[in-house]
Amino acid sequence: MIKAIVCVDKNWGIGRDNDLLFCLPTDMKFFRQTTLQKTVVMGGNTLRSFPGGNPLKNRENIVLSRTQVRDDCKIVPTLDGLLEELKARKNEEVFVIGGEQVYKMLLPYCEVILVTKVEADGGATAFFPNLDSHPDFSLECSGKPQEDNGLSFRFTTYKNNRVKRF
Numbered sequence: 001m002i003k004a005i006v007c008v009d010k011n012w013g014i015g016r017d018n019d020l021l022f023c024l025p026t027d028m029k030f031f032r033q034t035t036l037q038k039t040v041v042m043g044g045n046t047l048r049s050f051p052g053g054n055p056l057k058n059r060e061n062i063v064l065s066r067t068q069v070r071d072d073c074k075i076v077p078t079l080d081g082l083l084e085e086l087k088a089r090k091n092e093e094v095f096v097i098g099g100e101q102v103y104k105m106l107l108p109y110c111e112v113i114l115v116t117k118v119e120a121d122g123g124a125t126a127f128f129p130n131l132d133s134h135p136d137f138s139l140e141c142s143g144k145p146q147e148d149n150g151l152s153f154r155f156t157t158y159k160n161n162r163v164k165r166f
């Protein structure tokens with residue numbers, strides 16, 4: 001099953017200057033616990049945004065990139081190649097972890113979207129599609145508001161009611 005995991009601001013913004021909008025340790029912990037030992041799929045810019053530009057530890061990292069060459073993760077140079085990798089793992093739990101371009105490309109294939117919603121405007125230049133106004137998605141659950149670093153946020157889950165099959 002393919003899932004996406006994302007942290008958005010109140011405008012569904014996800015990033016700026018190839019970085020995240022907020023520092024939310026509780027959300028980072030949730031992200032880590034959810035994706036550990038799983039396959040994570042990302043675009044080349046998201047890989048560049050990680051500390052040292054390195055893949056995430058204790059996860060299989062698959063990166064969509066036309067330009068990067070490295071042997072510490074799986075680089076896939078085309079969307080078709082990436083879809084083949086996902087097809088080969090259709091019985092596993094795979095997480096799409098960003099960024100804007102890769103979320104947009106893979107959203108139709110994602111069954112579940114884990115969205116951390118932050119009650120703030122992060123001044124984003126990169127965005128996630130607005131699932132509240134998307135006809136294919138429904139809000140399945142919404143957690144209680146929590147506070148972290150002076151920001152109010154909640155964990156929510158959306159379901160794709162029209163999953164695209166390979």
Ligand SMILES: NC(=O)c1ccc[n+]([C@@H]2O[C@H](COP(=O)([O-])OP(=O)(O)OC[C@H]3O[C@@H](n4cnc5c(N)ncnc54)[C@H](OP(=O)(O)O)[C@@H]3O)[C@@H](O)[C@H]2O)c1
Nearest residue numbers: 007015018019043044045046065066067098099100101102
């Ligand atoms: N809030 C969150 O939860 C969250 C999560 C992840 C990322 N982000 C943010 O999202 C932003 C980055 O998003 P983004 O849209 O710029 O980048 P991205 O989706 O991570 O990566 C884009 C890159 O993917 C590769 N690519 C895209 N289409 C391709 C194709 N058809 N074939 C081959 N390669 C292709 C290219 O890589 P190359 O340039 O390497 O060739 C392209 O530059 C950052 O601000 C980041 O912090 C936020």
